[in-house]
Amino acid sequence: MGEPRIVIVGAGPAGVRCAQTLLAAGLRPTLIDEGRRDGGQIYRRQPDGFTRPYAKLYGTEALRAQDLHETFTRLRAQIDYRPQTLAWNIWDKKLHIVRDGHASALDYDALILCPGATDRxxxxxxxxxxxxxxxxxxxxxxxxxxxxxxxxxxxxxxxxxxxxxxxxxxxxxxxxxxxxxxxxxxxxxxxxxxxxxxxxxxxxxxxxxxxxxxxxxxxxxxxxxxxxxxxxxxxxxxxxxxxxxxxxxxxxxxxxxxxxHLRPETQLADLARCAFRFDTLTRQWLPQIDELGRSSVPGVYLAGDGVRVLGADGAENAGRLAAHAALIDLGRGAQAAVLDALKREQRRMDRFREGLAQAFEWPAQQAAKLPDETMVCRCEGITAGELRRVIHDEGAQEANRAKALSRVGMGRCQGRYCGHAAAEIIADAARVPLEQVGRLRGQAPVKPLAIATVEETE
The missing domain is CATH 3.50.50.60 (FAD/NAD(P)-binding domain)
Structure with missing residues (x-):
């Protein structure tokens, strides 16, 4: 029997530490990276030929950024690294990817999603x-x-x-x-x-x-x-x-x-049919995971800011935990002392996350009370007034119903930038709890594909 195929999506702090942990256990993972180079958004590398020092580029996180980059440089030749590759769908235990206009699907025994976060x-x-x-x-x-x-x-x-x-x-x-x-x-x-x-x-x-x-x-x-x-x-x-x-x-x-703050990129977790829960602290829907990063779907693991926004070092820790979870489930085991230390650190970071959410509160009322003329969905040109109209006149009290009737969240970003504010407007106008509004369902492709994309077999 051959080695299990482990696919990681995302080459930011979580993905790199995940790959490093799997390599140390003797496995060669496949690492899918939408970026041109490793580092993710927080530790995005400067282009070739740029010579700005780490201290200027990353400030207080310069040493961490440099360590992550140097770690990846050492392990790159040992993994199946695929940069500039978009993971756009998950179906029938296959990860669908596209690069340079060529689409293919990867089978996996374990899928570890580390897609990071975007601006909220x-x-x-x-x-x-x-x-x-x-x-x-x-x-x-x-x-x-x-x-x-x-x-x-x-x-x-x-x-x-x-x-x-x-x-x-x-x-x-x-x-x-x-x-x-x-x-x-x-x-x-x-x-x-x-x-x-x-x-x-x-x-x-x-x-x-x-x-x-x-x-x-x-x-x-x-x-x-x-x-x-x-x-x-x-x-x-x-x-x-x-x-x-x-x-x-x-x-x-x-x-x-x-x-x-930031919002986790949860579209792939949604397409993988992972269960979500409503987080009252941050007023958003987040994927359910256990302490190691296991999702509700066997063989699918979630780590980093793509599931909980804990910062770069929190993402690194979560990436290691998710790798250990996959190793345990594949019968490779893990040292109890190592796992206990990682879990303790993750709990400490999660407490800090709660503090940040309290210190820098999401201004829900600011979103709910936007003037009618304010553009909510820039992709589709939908104003707050138009969104309120479909709520009052057509009874749309759920996110996907409001989307169908108004087109809010139907554009290129698929609600990444307007979805949370739109939900606050719906809840306020319909006089229902935000949790009852629900969340926009994920749709493939998670980002636009070129019409000329050609399907290939992997």
């Missing part, structure tokens, strides 16, 4: 104007193209990533006009007992805020976005917001980076 966004009036980016897109511009998204940038939203990206821009010499945080400063004090679970990370975050202040960046807490000012022809020219005291202020800028 809330629409704001005017966010469709050119010059409005997600925090992740702002990072990509800086890391992969060595450029700023604008000459005068405002970062708006909440969560640690807001301050990290702003700091990276300051480090790179870009002009950051302001950081606008929707969460109240007092919320961080209330969350302190849980945040102290990872004092080293808390200290780094405080240092980022201090560095931004020393750089002269305007800092606001407890704001409410009002409008991104601009025109279809000229793009963004300013952002208008309400301060914690209720005063309306405006800051001139030509680009805005937005983000409210």
């Amino acid at each position: 966004l809330i629409p704001v009036k005017g966010w469709q104007f050119a010059g409005t980016y997600s925090l992740g897109a702002a990072q990509i511009a800086l890391k992969s193209q060595a450029c700023s998204i604008g000459r005068r940038v405002v970062f708006m939203g909440t969560g640690p990533l807001l301050y990290l990206v702003a700091s990276q821009y300051v480090q790179a010499g870009a002009k950051v006009a302001a950081v606008l945080d929707t969460s109240a400063a007092g919320a961080r004090l209330r969350a302190l007992p849980k945040l102290l679970a990872r004092f080293d990370v808390l200290r780094k975050g405080s240092a980022l805020v201090g560095a931004l202040k020393r750089a002269g960046v305007q800092m606001y807490n407890g704001i409410e976005p009002v409008e991104i000012v601009g025109t279809p022809d000229e793009g963004v020219s300013a952002v208008r917001f309400r301060t914690a005291s209720g005063k309306i202020e405006q800051i001139d800028c030509d680009a805005i980076g937005m983000g409210y």
